[in-house]
Amino acid sequence: MIPTRRNVLRLAMTGLAAGATSRAHADTVVQLPVPGGPSERAVTTAFPQKGAMILQRTRPPLLETPWEVFDRGVFTPNDQFYVRWHWAVIPQQVDAESYNLAVRGHVNTPLQLSLDDILAMPRVEMAAVNQCSGNSRGLFSPRVSGAQWTNGAMGNAKWTGVRLRDVLDRAGVKPGATAVRFNGLDEPVVPDGPDFTKSLDLDHARDGEVMIAFQMNGASLPLLNGFPIRLIVPGWYSTYWVKMLSDIEVLDAPDETYWMKTAYRIPDTPNANVHPGQTGFKTVPINRMNPRSFVTNLRDGAAAKPGTPLLVRGLAMGGDKGVKAVDVSTDAGASWQAAELGRDEGRYSFRQWQWTVPKPPPGDLRVMVRCTNTDGVAQPLDPAWNPGGFMRNVVEQISVKVA
Amino acid sequence: MPINLMTVAFGAVIVAGLTLAAIGHPGAPAPIPLKTADAPNASLAAKEAASRPPGAFAGGVLLANISVELPTTGRPYAGAGSDVMNANCTACHSAGMVLTQPLLSRATWSEEVNKMRDAYKAPVADADMAAIVDYLAAMHPGG
Numbered sequence: 264m265i266p267t268r269r270n271v272l273r274l275a276m277t278g279l280a281a282g283a284t285s286r287a288h289a290d291t292v293v294q295l296p297v298p299g300g301p302s303e304r305a306v307t308t309a310f311p312q313k314g315a316m317i318l319q320r321t322r323p324p325l326l327e328t329p330w331e332v333f334d335r336g337v338f339t340p341n342d343q344f345y346v347r348w349h350w351a352v353i354p355q356q357v358d359a360e361s362y363n364l365a366v367r368g369h370v371n372t373p374l375q376l377s378l379d380d381i382l383a384m385p386r387v388e389m390a391a392v393n394q395c396s397g398n399s400r401g402l403f404s405p406r407v408s409g410a411q412w413t414n415g416a417m418g419n420a421k422w423t424g425v426r427l428r429d430v431l432d433r434a435g436v437k438p439g440a441t442a443v444r445f446n447g448l449d450e451p452v453v454p455d456g457p458d459f460t461k462s463l464d465l466d467h468a469r470d471g472e473v474m475i476a477f478q479m480n481g482a483s484l485p486l487l488n489g490f491p492i493r494l495i496v497p498g499w500y501s502t503y504w505v506k507m508l509s510d511i512e513v514l515d516a517p518d519e520t521y522w523m524k525t526a527y528r529i530p531d532t533p534n535a536n537v538h539p540g541q542t543g544f545k546t547v548p549i550n551r552m553n554p555r556s557f558v559t560n561l562r563d564g565a566a567a568k569p570g571t572p573l574l575v576r577g578l579a580m581g582g583d584k585g586v587k588a589v590d591v592s593t594d595a596g597a598s599w600q601a602a603e604l605g606r607d608e609g610r611y612s613f614r615q616w617q618w619t620v621p622k623p624p625p626g627d628l629r630v631m632v633r634c635t636n637t638d639g640v641a642q643p644l645d646p647a648w649n650p651g652g653f654m655r656n657v658v659e660q661i662s663v664k665v666a
Numbered sequence: 667m668p669i670n671l672m673t674v675a676f677g678a679v680i681v682a683g684l685t686l687a688a689i690g691h692p693g694a695p696a697p698i699p700l701k702t703a704d705a706p707n708a709s710l711a712a713k714e715a716a717s718r719p720p721g722a723f724a725g726g727v728l729l730a731n732i733s734v735e736l737p738t739t740g741r742p743y744a745g746a747g748s749d750v751m752n753a754n755c756t757a758c759h760s761a762g763m764v765l766t767q768p769l770l771s772r773a774t775w776s777e778e779v780n781k782m783r784d785a786y787k788a789p790v791a792d793a794d795m796a797a798i799v800d801y802l803a804a805m806h807p808g809g
Contacts, residue, residue, distance in 0.1 A: 297768070299768055299769060299807075300768070300807055301765070301766055301768075301807040304766070307737075309737045310736065310737065311734035311735065311736065312734065318740075318762065319762065319763070319766060320740065320759060320760055320762040320763040320766075321737050321738070321739065321740030321760040321762055322736070322737070322738055322739075322740065322759060322760040323759065324736065324737075325762075325763070350758075351758060351759065353736065355733065355734050355735060355736055356731075356732065356733040356734075357731065357732050357733075358731050359720075359721040359722040359729040359730060359731050359732070360720060360721060360722055360731060362722065362729075377722065378722030378724075378729050379722050379723070379724045382722060382723070382724035382725050382727050382729070383724045383725060386725070401768075406768035406769070406770075407768075408767055408768075408770055408774060408778055410763070411766045411767065411768070423727075451786075451787075452757055452758045453757075453758070453786070453787045453788065453789065455787045456758075456786050456787045457785070457786070457787075477727065477729060478727065483728075483729055483730065483732075486732055486734050487736075490729075490732055491722070491729045491732075521785065525785065526785075
């Protein structure tokens with residue numbers, strides 16, 4: 264082998280056996296369809312409480328859900344739910360008996376709630392999609408820096424917990440409060456690094472939908488998904504769904520800290536779209552999700568027989584609203600047919616859809632799928648672009664070889 | 667399992683003693699019926715408490731204490747200039763994040779490295795900044 268840099272890197276990748284015992288072993292690899300690469304990722308089973316996951320980064324962990332998982336139903340299993348952490352100081356032991364959630368700041372009665380206290384409060388349950396702001400960033404063109412996810416930095420779960428409003432009311436929010444900031448147990452590696460905290464406007468925090476969840480899909484959260492409790496912000500990107508929630512601070516002034524003021528900002532334009540290279544646009548904190556839909560039972564390049572009915576199946580989400588319709592096109596968007604929708608698990612949930620191509624003609628069959636949400640917002644045919652690689656929701660398409 | 671829990675478990679078995687005697691179980695390790703006509707609720711609750719892993723429990727939901735080990739090392743930086751990468755960059759994140767990035771311009775890499783130092787407070791010496799950008803700008807991801 265000629266010792267080019269590529270080959271040296273390749274050798275380093277294949278020669279991982281030596282050394283650490285806690286390495287994320289590459290059981291196998293997967294090729295992701297990122298334009299221009301690098302496309303190869305390890306598939307790992309080295310992470311606690313997790314099955315096979317696509318390894319984007321070992322520390323702090325970035326683990327993508329393998330695509331085939333999404334064809335198995337609307338709920339994503341806990342052991343293959345994607346994982347994303349910002350800082351590498353993550354507690355590896357959590358003592359649920361002594362765990363405390365502080366509620367403080369602009370409140371009448373600061374609280375220290377135990378998990379027993381939270382478990383004793385009135386419960387709510389909600390199905391909701393948790394999606395990384397940068398899900399599908401690796402598919403951006405032109406490409407942008409950041410975690411190079413394909414479409415698997417998302418998942419849907421039935422969350423069980425308590426209303427954030429009930430917790431805030433227990434502390435008694437004082438007049439003049441404007442926002443609520445959330446912190447978890449993860450910490451910066453460097454002492455002066457910006458601790459990961461996020462905030463919501465007070466009205467949003469008190470809307471009765473934002474939850475503190477202690478279960479997902481009927482079981483405790485895996486540690487890497489935020490055990491023992493995390494914030495659930497239905498319809499909003501996962502950056503707000505603070506994991507290992509330990510501190511709630513009611514603010515009487517706008518949150519000017521790094522993760523709201525500087526990071527996770529999007530252009531203040533329709534669907535966060537700007538031209539590559541454009542500068543000088545106003546930005547706002549990322550917020551509501553947009554509608555998306557995906558084919559899950561067929562991969563790009565799948566084979567089919569001419570004249571034999573071809574079932575196409577997948578998932579859709581309305582973003583911050585429910586799924587109104589999923590439409591499929593096989594003529595490059597000239598005409599659309601309504602897909603059949605599966606059971607409605609709630610407006611914030613994935614919804615399954617299916618459609619049958621009655622008589623696929625020989626040749627290259629391009630299948631496009633488009634979700635329209637209950638606000639009438641439909642996925643665009645042309646991808647939006649922004650420098651953060653956020654909010655991708657272009658109409659997806661796959662090519663089926665009919666022969 | 668902690669000794670204090672074993673003690674609690676033993677105590678619970680004693681509380682359930684009447685039930686056990688009535689149905690003739692020989693001793694502590696024997697399986698205890700979940701429901702018997704005679705079992706007082708208090709003893710049932712005690713038995714359930716004793717058999718639970720340690721954690722928070724209320725309203726029928728158990729959040730058991732947890733201890734895991736996270737993998738710490740990913741693949742290292744390799745090749746010419748990798749020393750400065752392994753010395754400066756891996757404290758905060760493993761190399762996978764960098765080695766999966768697309769082809770980016772030197773200017774973009776320079777911005778990224780500045781962000782790591784200025785926003786995320788990576789303790790990178792001024793003398794190493796250029797060498798880090800050199801390494802990153804020379805990568806040929808995806809061929």
